[in-house]
Amino acid sequence: MTATVALVDDDRNILTSLSVYLQAEGFLTRVYSDGETALKALTADPPDLAVFDIKMPRLDGLELLRRLREKSRLPVIFLTSKDDELDEAQGLAAGADDYIAKPFSPRLVAARIRAILRRVELTQPGGEAHADAAAPLARGRLTMDPARHRTTWGGEPVTLTVTEFLILETLAQRPGIVRTRNQLMDAAYSDDIYVDDRTIDSHIKRLRRKFRAVDPRFDAIETLYGAGYRFSDE
Template sequence: MTTASIALVDDDRNILTSVSIALQAEGFVTRVYSDGEAALKALVDNPPDLAVLDIKMPQMDGLELLRRLREKSAVPVIFLTSKDDELDEALGLAMGADDYIAKPFSQRLLIARIRAILRRTEVAVPGEHGEAAPPPQPVIERGRLAMDPARHRVTWAGANVTLTVTEFLILETLAQRPGIVKTRNQLMDAAYHDDIYVDDRTIDSHIKRVRRKFRQVDPEFDAIETLYGAGYRFSDD
C-alpha cells in the first residue's frame, strides 16, 4: 500500500523544515516548495495526495495558487492563514480549499486534519493500517448522476466530473435524498469539521462551483435547485 504524499508550500523555510520532519516521523512522504510558481507546476504535473498551502507568500500568494490549481486539479488542500484573518479563510474555502488552520498552529493539529481528509479520500494513512477497514460505501445513482464514495469518483451521463473533497461531500448529502431540501447549515455540517465555521456565502460558492463543473460536461445541467430562504435540493427527474 502506497504511503500518502504531502506537498508543503510556504516561503518560511523554518516551517517547511519543521513540518516536513514532523510528517515524515508520522510516516508520510513529503515534498516542499518555497515558490508558488514552481509549486503549481509540480502539483499539477505530479499531484500529491494532499497539499498544505500558506496564504501569505510573495509573487504568487496562496490564494492565487489555489485558484489556478483548482482550474486543473481537485487535490485536497489545507491552507494556512494568519490568526483571526476571516477574509483569507472565507476566500480560501470559497475557492475550493478543504480545510484551513490559523497560524501559529500546532503540528499535532495539522497532522490530525491531514489524516481526517485523507481518510475521506480513501488514501492510505500511516499508522492506521491495523485498524478495521470501514464497510464499502455503495455507489449512489440518481438519474444521470453516479457517485462512488470509495473511489471519490463522480460521473454525469458517463462523463467524469472532478470535485474537491468538500464539493463531493456537499453533493453526496444532496443526492442521498433527492427532492429533500437541505439547509445551508446541514450542508456545512456534512462538509466541515465541527470546529470549522463558515458562513452561508461559502456554501453558495461551493454550489456555484459544482454547477459550473457539471455544466462543463452538460450545459443543460439543472439538477441542483435553489429554494430561496430554505436551501438546496437535488432533483433526479
C-alpha cells in the first residue's frame, strides 16, 4: 500500500520541492502551510506519517505536535534549525520520532520516512515483530526493543531518534567490537545518502548526553581515536 505523508511548513518552496520529490519516490503527499489547518486535517483524516517545520506562525510545530499527541500516535519528523539542540530536545520531548536539520537533502527525508514506517510496520499485527532482526536486545544495563523502538538504561527510558537507535543498535549487537564511522554510516543511512565523519560524531555525542541524563556515570560508548567506536557492556 502506498504511504501518505503530510508536509507542514510555511515555506512554500520547501513544501513544493519536498512534495514533488516524495511523489517521485512513490509516496502520496498532502501539504499544509500552517499548523492550525494541518491539525484539523491530520485529526480528521490521519496520514501514515507527517513532517513538521518547528518555526511556523499561528501554530508552531511544537504546539501542533502536543495537540496532536492528545489524540494520535501519528509518526512525526521535525525539521529543525541547523545545530539547534534546543529545537531537537523540545521536539523529542513533545513526542517526535526523529528530526532533520535544515538545510536538508530530500533523499535524507525520504530515507528517514522509510525507516520510521518500517518500524511502525514491525509493531502491527501480522508484521515481523517476532523475527530475529527485531528481537529485543539486552547488553548489561541496556535494553533495546527494535520492534517498538524502545530503549532503556537500568530500567529508565531513553528517547532516541531513529538514526540514534540504529547507531546504538549496531554498536550493542557486538560488544567490544570496534565499529568504524563508515560502518555506522552504513547502518544508519541509505546507500545513496552521504554524510561525513562529523555527522556520526555528533550523533555519538547526543547519545552520550541522553544516557548521562539518566546515569551521569554512563561510559558504555567508547571512542578509539583513529579507529571508531565500540560498546562495552561491562
